[in-house]
Amino acid sequence: MSSSKDTKSRSQSWFGHSGKSGFLYRSWLKNQGYPNDLFDGRPVIGICNTWSELTPCNGHFRELAEYVKRGVYEAGGFPLEFPVMSLGETQMRPTAMLFRNLVSMDVEESIRANPIDGVVLLMGCDKTTPSLMMGAASCDLPTIGVSGGPMLSGRWRGQKIGSGTGVWKMSEMVRAEEMSQEDFVEAESCMHRSKGGSCMTMGTASTMANMVEALGMSLPENAAIPAVDSRRYRLAQLSGRRIVQMVHEDLRMSKIMTRKAFENAIVANAAIGGSTNAVIHLLAMAGRIGVELNLKDWDELGSKLPCLVNLQPSGEHLMEDYYYAGGLPAVLREMAPHLHLDTLTANGKTLGENIASAPCWNRDVIKSTSEPFKPEAGIAVLRGNLAPDGAVIKPSAASPHLLQHRGRAVVFENIEELHARIDDDSLDIDEHCVMVLKNCGPRGYPGMAEVGNMPLPPKLLKRGITDMVRISDGRMSGTAYGTVVLHTSPEAAAGGPLALVQNGDLIELDVPARRIHLDVTEEELARRRTLWKVPDVPKRGWCKLYVDHVQQAHLGADLDILVGNSRSDVPRDSH
Numbered sequence: 001m002s003s004s005k006d007t008k009s010r011s012q013s014w015f016g017h018s019g020k021s022g023f024l025y026r027s028w029l030k031n032q033g034y035p036n037d038l039f040d041g042r043p044v045i046g047i048c049n050t051w052s053e054l055t056p057c058n059g060h061f062r063e064l065a066e067y068v069k070r071g072v073y074e075a076g077g078f079p080l081e082f083p084v085m086s087l088g089e090t091q092m093r094p095t096a097m098l099f100r101n102l103v104s105m106d107v108e109e110s111i112r113a114n115p116i117d118g119v120v121l122l123m124g125c126d127k128t129t130p131s132l133m134m135g136a137a138s139c140d141l142p143t144i145g146v147s148g149g150p151m152l153s154g155r156w157r158g159q160k161i162g163s164g165t166g167v168w169k170m171s172e173m174v175r176a177e178e179m180s181q182e183d184f185v186e187a188e189s190c191m192h193r194s195k196g197g198s199c200m201t202m203g204t205a206s207t208m209a210n211m212v213e214a215l216g217m218s219l220p221e222n223a224a225i226p227a228v229d230s231r232r233y234r235l236a237q238l239s240g241r242r243i244v245q246m247v248h249e250d251l252r253m254s255k256i257m258t259r260k261a262f263e264n265a266i267v268a269n270a271a272i273g274g275s276t277n278a279v280i281h282l283l284a285m286a287g288r289i290g291v292e293l294n295l296k297d298w299d300e301l302g303s304k305l306p307c308l309v310n311l312q313p314s315g316e317h318l319m320e321d322y323y324y325a326g327g328l329p330a331v332l333r334e335m336a337p338h339l340h341l342d343t344l345t346a347n348g349k350t351l352g353e354n355i356a357s358a359p360c361w362n363r364d365v366i367k368s369t370s371e372p373f374k375p376e377a378g379i380a381v382l383r384g385n386l387a388p389d390g391a392v393i394k395p396s397a398a399s400p401h402l403l404q405h406r407g408r409a410v411v412f413e414n415i416e417e418l419h420a421r422i423d424d425d426s427l428d429i430d431e432h433c434v435m436v437l438k439n440c441g442p443r444g445y446p447g448m449a450e451v452g453n454m455p456l457p458p459k460l461l462k463r464g465i466t467d468m469v470r471i472s473d474g475r476m477s478g479t480a481y482g483t484v485v486l487h488t489s490p491e492a493a494a495g496g497p498l499a500l501v502q503n504g505d506l507i508e509l510d511v512p513a514r515r516i517h518l519d520v521t522e523e524e525l526a527r528r529r530t531l532w533k534v535p536d537v538p539k540r541g542w543c544k545l546y547v548d549h550v551q552q553a554h555l556g557a558d559l560d561i562l563v564g565n566s567r568s569d570v571p572r573d574s575h
Helices: 018-029 061-074 096-113 130-141 166-174 181-191 204-215 230-250 259-272 279-289 295-302 320-326 327-334 350-357 416-421 522-531 541-549
Strands: 042-051 078-083 118-123 143-147 154-156 159-160 380-384 387-393 405-410 434-437 468-474 484-489 506-510 515-520
Touching: 018 295, 042 061, 042 096, 042 541, 061 078, 061 118, 061 130, 061 230, 096 130, 096 279, 096 416, 096 541, 118 130, 118 230, 118 484, 130 204, 130 279, 143 204, 143 230, 159 166, 159 181, 204 259, 204 327, 204 506, 230 387, 259 279, 259 295, 279 295, 295 380, 295 387, 327 350, 327 380, 405 416, 468 506
Parallel strands: 042 078, 042 118, 118 143, 380 515, 405 434, 434 468, 468 484
Antiparallel strands: 154 159, 380 387, 387 484, 405 506, 506 515
């Protein structure tokens, strides 16, 4: 074992001193009962834990961390668990996205400031995955991701109900007077029925777990094993073993998260019918690791590819079914002709080696490329005078008859106005209109909340109308569905054209042509711009720092001061 120890590791810059400094660093940690030989040069593995009782998806991470520690000890490493702020999408206001960049700073500075040689990221709920990946990428140490896994399938009165997707559907049924409030409340206890685990639909949490695996930043099968399945704990233990070897091999994130790896992730996102949120998160992650990635790549590499996975919200099944059918390895094997199979992954093998014999056990859940679930279903990037820097739409979750549409704008200046007016039967709106929501982007909310899938007016729901074209500068949950144009950039609060839209303006959506157009003359828009006023901005704290430095959606909504790789150089001594 002594031959594998590295006396020049980062951690030995703390623990390897023979004088006062070494005494300080070792002695205070020994108060937890660690024996002297744990400080002898073996790799110190930081376990970055996002456990919190306020983050239900990550409620089992204390146990998961213990299995990681087992693996680290077995491989001759020294595991040290550390907490970071946990982003519970289901509880946090105004939106967990407001704090994604803050947590990435927490992760980055925690790693850099401490005696850590390699990192295991425990992540599950939506924003915990990109925030941890972004922060770790800024340090570029050997790193492996361990996702918490999805919850068990929701079951209510003999039918499957999925996280988020069921909420959106049933809440509209209540508003249309097709479902009682009592039944709605009863379904609450039937949708989420396992301790820990993220949304079991192909929402953002499941999408980002798939993205981590597609990038090569986890062991195979990480994305889909249910949270309560014993195989999730086995994978955590194996990941603990593997990270120690990654340190010995100096297998850093930058060697895995290459341009080719990001292209693989874009292909995978199309094939799984992944969330639009993956766009904004992968752009930010690429910016941290130093890979050039932009919206154009999403359209050119993924938009014409088929969706193979029949999962809610685009389809029928849930993540538990997806795992039993073969999970991401089975999907990637189908998509192999579109992938860079030579990319390196965290287990030391290439992506091609990992998926070479991956079986599919259920073709109703994971389709073949010859008979896909939906053709040309990747993320589509729209441009036009309403979105000069781009907007996105998820065709697989949209209504085909609305993908080419022209309608009259019904404008809501902010989310409060939407809530105040949407249930009013006197609202001048019909199914041909285009709903427009402003001031929900990175600066405007602030934080770019998941409010883009606006509820439809009850008077239309009662007539059987279930979808309309909706446009905003915000996001929507990956569990949501509908013909919803999102991430319109520049946003309204930054003076983008969306800020100038008025009731009655005609808007044209043409997804096949990748076009979104506001039918208003440039002269009229210029006149309106002279009347536009910059919204008030926060005056203190994180919100002020965020609004002052956040980039627009098409750049990943990272802070401009965080873009780029800051490495993991050892800071100066503290005493």
